[in-house]
Amino acid sequence: MRIAVIGAGTIGLSWTKLFAEHGHDVRVSDPRPDLAEVLREFDPARVRAAADVAEAVRDADVVQENGPENLAFKKDLFAALVEQAPSHALLLSSSSAIPSSEFAPEDGSRVLIGHPFNPPHVVPLVEVVPGERTSEDSIRRAVEFYRSLGRVPVVERKEVPGFVGNRLQAALQREAVSLVQQGVVTPDELDTVMVNSLGLRWAAVGPFLGSHLGGGPGGYRHLTEHIGSSMHAMRVGEPDTSPEATEKVVQAVERAYGDKSYAELARERDRKQIAILSVTGEQK
Numbered sequence: 673m674r675i676a677v678i679g680a681g682t683i684g685l686s687w688t689k690l691f692a693e694h695g696h697d698v699r700v701s702d703p704r705p706d707l708a709e710v711l712r713e714f715d716p717a718r719v720r721a722a723a724d725v726a727e728a729v730r731d732a733d734v735v736q737e738n739g740p741e742n743l744a745f746k747k748d749l750f751a752a753l754v755e756q757a758p759s760h761a762l763l764l765s766s767s768s769a770i771p772s773s774e775f776a777p778e779d780g781s782r783v784l785i786g787h788p789f790n791p792p793h794v795v796p797l798v799e800v801v802p803g804e805r806t807s808e809d810s811i812r813r814a815v816e817f818y819r820s821l822g823r824v825p826v827v828e829r830k831e832v833p834g835f836v837g838n839r840l841q842a843a844l845q846r847e848a849v850s851l852v853q854q855g856v857v858t859p860d861e862l863d864t865v866m867v868n869s870l871g872l873r874w875a876a877v878g879p880f881l882g883s884h885l886g887g888g889p890g891g892y893r894h895l896t897e898h899i900g901s902s903m904h905a906m907r908v909g910e911p912d913t914s915p916e917a918t919e920k921v922v923q924a925v926e927r928a929y930g931d932k933s934y935a936e937l938a939r940e941r942d943r944k945q946i947a948i949l950s951v952t953g954e955q956k
């Protein structure tokens with residue numbers, strides 16, 4: 673297939689790697705001045721820079737958009753994509769939080785969200801979120817497309833800002849920041865708690881099956897009767913999001929991890945995630 677990648681930042685480059693590894697021809701558009709340089713890591717027979725969006729999408733079967741997370745940008749871009757891409761091309765957005773109904777043009781039956789988790793060439797989940805105007809055929813094709821790349825697409829039934837994954841992440845991150853701000857733990861201590869408990873469990877079973885097992889043979893029913901009330905009575909924290917308080921948390925994270933480079937930390941994350949995936953396989 674011919675795939676156009678619009679926006680070659682963190683997510684666009686990772687998608688490019690996955691698409692190229694699966695034998696697709698990839699055309700990349702991004703105004704960044706170092707585009708040619710960052711594409712040098714890919715096979716030039718498969719991955720090429722395009723002069724602009726119109727050139728990238730001209731012969732595309734699929735467009736994966738990964739530009740700035742900005743409504744005005746996505747509105748303008750998708751209006752152009754509907755005009756410039758072939759009429760059969762699927763128009764997918766990686767948006768982390770903006771439902772496609774907010775930016776899809778009137779004839780947006782081919783527009784929908786294909787939201788990955790960073791980095792998409794490693795992490796299997798893709799949240800497929802149709803908008804009000806998305807056709808059933810586009811949903812089916814998006815699911816087939818991501819499956820063909822070895823991803824695990826989940827079609828969500830309603831549009832909510834942040835979709836499912838980022839809403840869960842936001843809830844957890846709010847409490848994590850609050851615990852650090854209260855001085856209960858440092859950022860790296862909190863990370864140690866997470867990767868040695870919930871992170872490990874959640875790579876194998878999600879929160880519902882985990883709780884069903886947590887209730888023993890009595891299952892989820894027993895858990896809600898047994899410790900449900902003390903869990904509900906627990907007031908979770910609300911972090912201080914003022915610039916000064918946020919700066920303190922940023923400094924604490926930099927103290928914890930600042931002595932290692934981004935490349936080193938990302939390599940280590942990917943090594944562990946790939947090792948876990950080699951055991952768990954795709955999580956259906």
Ligand SMILES: NC(=O)c1ccc[n+]([C@@H]2O[C@H](COP(=O)([O-])OP(=O)(O)OC[C@H]3O[C@@H](n4cnc5c(N)ncnc54)[C@H](O)[C@@H]3O)[C@@H](O)[C@H]2O)c1
Nearest residue numbers: 679680681682683702704738739740741766767768788790
């Ligand atoms: N970083 C994440 O963890 C993550 C995860 C899932 C989804 N997303 C979503 O993916 C999208 C991209 O996020 P990112 O983290 O890769 O951002 P990023 O800032 O790393 O990359 C955005 C890229 O878009 C480019 N760009 C700007 N204007 C453009 C234009 N007119 N045409 C083409 N490209 C243009 C920029 O030069 C930049 O390289 C966002 O919608 C974001 O919400 C991000």
